[in-house]
Amino acid sequence: KAGVTQTPRYLIKTRGQQVTLSCSPISGHRSVSWYQQTPGQGLQFLFEYFSETQRNKGNFPGRFSGRQFSNSRSEMNVSTLELGDSALYLCASSLAGPRGGGNEQFFGPGTRLTVL
């Protein structure tokens, strides 16, 4: 079974631009979560989607948004990029059901975003 895939793997943008990252979960997984990983802050939760609906949200500004499609693939968008948005963005899928997760998260390799 194929793992979680993320595209692109590397991205360089300049301040003020916007970016869209893509995540394809493991087949059969309906929950997709996004995390930002930085050396100083570790892994920070952005949001979780289940059945095309945002189910949980972290403490990030509205510039960070996401969506999930009917095939469970998910995209994350960051508008008006800032230098501090440079990070590794990780996507994770799980077998979480309609009433929640608490289950194993399967992570993709991440997208390394650099903002200049």
Added chain:
Amino acid sequence: GENVEQHPSTLSVQEGDSAVIKCTYSDSASNYFPWYKQELGKGPQLIIDIRSNVGEKKDQRIAVTLNKTAKHFSLHITETQPEDSAVYFCAASKSRDDKIIFGKGTRLHILP
């Protein structure tokens, strides 16, 4: 909201010795505590987890202990090997519906 503190941030141990990583959490309602291992260039991978109705869980060289009263849990790796070198994250979640909050990670170096 939930806060997870993890110590130490870096740990170096001699190959064959044991390594211990400790975490504390703030929300007494937390009841699911996974540990993830992240190798260079890869996403984190679950290595062991424990739920609040259990005090200890072991899987070969890896064990996790949970003290609900003190709100802390620990990862123990015995007979460390070079392939154990990685970054380890602890995490906590309040319920099956809630998000998982991660600690800031511990970089473990196994010295030859």
